[in-house]
Amino acid sequence: MKEAMFYEKLDEGKVKCNLCPWNCVIDEGDRGVCGVRENRDGILYSLSYDNVSSTNLDPIEKKPLFNFAPGTRTYSICTPGCNWKCKYCQNWQLSQGDLGGRSISPEKIVEGAKSSGASGISYTYTEPTIFYELAYDTAKIAHENGLYNTFVTNGFINPEPVREIAPYLDGVTVDFKGSGNEDFLKEFAGVPTVEPIYTSIKEYFEAGVHVEITDLIVPRVGDSMESTEDLIDWISEGPGVDTPLHFLRFYPAYRVKDIPPTPVETLMEAKELAESKGMNYVYLGNVPGENSTRCPNCGHEIITRRMSRTVAVNLDDGRCPNCGDPVNVAGLNWTSG
Ligand code: SF4
Numbered sequence: 288m289k290e291a292m293f294y295e296k297l298d299e300g301k302v303k304c305n306l307c308p309w310n311c312v313i314d315e316g317d318r319g320v321c322g323v324r325e326n327r328d329g330i331l332y333s334l335s336y337d338n339v340s341s342t343n344l345d346p347i348e349k350k351p352l353f354n355f356a357p358g359t360r361t362y363s364i365c366t367p368g369c370n371w372k373c374k375y376c377q378n379w380q381l382s383q384g385d386l387g388g389r390s391i392s393p394e395k396i397v398e399g400a401k402s403s404g405a406s407g408i409s410y411t412y413t414e415p416t417i418f419y420e421l422a423y424d425t426a427k428i429a430h431e432n433g434l435y436n437t438f439v440t441n442g443f444i445n446p447e448p449v450r451e452i453a454p455y456l457d458g459v460t461v462d463f464k465g466s467g468n469e470d471f472l473k474e475f476a477g478v479p480t481v482e483p484i485y486t487s488i489k490e491y492f493e494a495g496v497h498v499e500i501t502d503l504i505v506p507r508v509g510d511s512m513e514s515t516e517d518l519i520d521w522i523s524e525g526p527g528v529d530t531p532l533h534f535l536r537f538y539p540a541y542r543v544k545d546i547p548p549t550p551v552e553t554l555m556e557a558k559e560l561a562e563s564k565g566m567n568y569v570y571l572g573n574v575p576g577e578n579s580t581r582c583p584n585c586g587h588e589i590i591t592r593r594m595s596r597t598v599a600v601n602l603d604d605g606r607c608p609n610c611g612d613p614v615n616v617a618g619l620n621w622t623s624g
Contacts, residue, residue, distance in 0.1 A: 339390070344360050361406065372476060498530060501534075532566055555571075582614060605619055
């Protein structure tokens, strides 16, 4: 347990948490929406700090981060809790589980990452915003030890915490669901408003963090091509057409078992739409087959990938070896350990 960052004390022993856009006002003895920040005697504590529920070694491509440190392995950690309540959560045993994980200090997490042969650490599986203090302390030590740090996040975080951790973050994947359609997110994820997600993406970009965007397409309820087009337009006009974009296939899980997996044709339609609007790096997730990266200028294959595994990186000092154009692939100073 550690005193939380980003909160203020109010009258009558209440506190206001300013970490995420819920901005919960919490009475003494109560917890915020995420279930892991508790007001004890007028002080807000992060209960996540001593509750690491999973550690695992993954390919960085599994996050998914395709244009960042390709071919490396990342030490993935999480704690229970989430500030969203997705009815279809693929990791619901972790995100909605009780506290009761292991107490692992930031130093020990970094040691574990280094001894596993990982090139970096990913704060993932559940929402890293809600275990911010653990991620923040760990990320600082990880950088001192030459490891990268990446967030796999729903982007539901306030600007100030983004700015504070950004110097220690190297890559971020922001997970949209249903292309950010507000009605869908309200009903299926309990999200009060989507605007803060766009704001946090801008903050990550402005801070110089490599950003990729994913969009889980859920058949029947979250597969509107109009919403997908809106998301593509927002990306291309804001962060830009070089932002990697992943369309993910939905599989029934948790409380949504009556919706079938996303048809591959729907995902292809989204990919073709994004490419027709000039997006340069568009991928499909949870779909078998080739998923390589090509130079936007000449079409030369610059990263060869089979599903989520990089098998070859063909770059010349960050440029296409065929035409010499620069490409948006970050973190090339980290190679597989
Ligand atoms: S991090 Fe948790 S306690 Fe803080 S505002 Fe968000 S949901 Fe509420």
